[in-house]
Amino acid sequence: MSLAIFDLDNTLIADDSDYLWGQFLVDQGIVDKAYYEAANIKFYKQYKEGNLDILEFLSFSLKPLADNDTQQLYEWREQFIRDIITPILLTPAQELINQHRAKGDTLLVITATNRFVTEPIVNLYGIKNLLASSPEFINGQYTGKVDGIPCFQEGKVKLLEAWLKTSNETMQNSYFYSDSHNDLPLLKLVDHPVAVDPDEKLTVFATENNWPIISLRQGVCPEEHFHK
Numbered sequence: 592m593s594l595a596i597f598d599l600d601n602t603l604i605a606d607d608s609d610y611l612w613g614q615f616l617v618d619q620g621i622v623d624k625a626y627y628e629a630a631n632i633k634f635y636k637q638y639k640e641g642n643l644d645i646l647e648f649l650s651f652s653l654k655p656l657a658d659n660d661t662q663q664l665y666e667w668r669e670q671f672i673r674d675i676i677t678p679i680l681l682t683p684a685q686e687l688i689n690q691h692r693a694k695g696d697t698l699l700v701i702t703a704t705n706r707f708v709t710e711p712i713v714n715l716y717g718i719k720n721l722l723a724s725s726p727e728f729i730n731g732q733y734t735g736k737v738d739g740i741p742c743f744q745e746g747k748v749k750l751l752e753a754w755l756k757t758s759n760e761t762m763q764n765s766y767f768y769s770d771s772h773n774d775l776p777l778l779k780l781v782d783h784p785v786a787v788d789p790d791e792k793l794t795v796f797a798t799e800n801n802w803p804i805i806s807l808r809q810g811v812c813p814e815e816h817f818h819k
Contacts (some may be wrong), residue, residue, distance in 0.1 A: 594760050595691040596751075596777070597718075598769035599702040599709055602787045603688075605679040605808060608712060609652060609704040615671045616655055638773075645703070645724075650735070653726050656707060657735030664707070664733070668818040674713050680715060683807040687768070688716055697760050700749060701767075701777065703743040707733070722750045747777045768805075772796065 613631065616622045630651055637643040651807040656664060691698060699720040700713045706723040713721045715799040727738040740746045755761070765781040767774070772792035786797035786804045797804050 592695040592697065593691075593764040593766060594699060594764065595688075595696040596686070596701055596767040596781065598767075598771065598774055599700050599712065600704055601770040602687045602768055602807070603681060603684040603700070603716060604676065604712065605799065608676065608708050611675050612708050613652065614642075615675055615753055619667065621659065621667070624656055644736055645741045645746070646737070649705070649737045649741055653705060653733065654735045656733035657699055657724055660741075661732060662817065668707070668711065673717075676712055677715070681807045685716060687807065688718065691766070692717075697758075697768075699751075701742060701747050703747075703773075705737075716727065720754075721809075722747070744773050745776045747774065748780060749762070751777065751780075769793070778802075786816060 597603055597773055600609065610631065613622070613627055617624045617627050634643060634648050634651070659667075688698060697720065698718045699722065700709070700716075701722045702709050703724055704724050706721065709723050710721060720740055725738040725740045727734040727736040740749055742750050744771075762781065764783070766783040766785065767778055767781040768785045768787045769778060770787050770789050770793065772790055774798065775793070778786075784797075784800055784802050786793050788806050788808055789797060789804060794804065796802075
């Protein structure tokens with residue numbers, strides 16, 4: 592039995608849930624359209640240049656959680672999952688997950704997108720273990736701050752190491768599936784790194800290092816957004 596780790600956005604689903612959640616909030620009139628679009632362009636430019644400030648981005652993306660009633664947020668999230676996420680679930684992704692499950696492997700999703708957005712998505716794939724950027728939640732209300740280490744780049748490695756200390760799992764014969772060069776710190780750590788519909792930088796690195804490159808898409812051509 593092994594540890595099978597999966598990135599979420601643009602790996603197990605055919606787009607980026609963080610971006611889509613923001614667009615959903617815009618479409619529902621919950622946040623300001625002009626402000627959100629301008630901020631997304633800024634953050635995406637930083638991301639492509641390799642200098643994304645993850646704390647600044649999380650401050651931006653978690654603010655709507657603090658600005659709205661918790662029960663209302665859950666209702667919006669339910670609609671978001673039903674209308675936006677369900678259509679971009681990938682059957683080959685579920686089949687890959689099932690293959691690891693059949694072997695008795697432990698399944699774990701590690702994603703930079705916050706837990707509020709990602710937990711119900713991961714549940715749809717039947718995966719119980721999730722490491723994600725955690726929104727701070729105090730006295731029944733989100734604060735808009737991140738609780739602990741952001742689950743991004745080296746942060747994914749740190750959170751995984753902490754998780755391993757509290758579980759019975761090891762990294763022996765471990766797998767990690769990701770689309771993004773931002774996940775290279777963790778990809779380099781596992782025994783079986785796999786590039787899934789990879790971005791350009793990861794494609795080059797995977798090719799140079801003879802890593803497997805696979806696709807879980809079914810002719811889906813989503814707009815390119817963040818690759819977390």
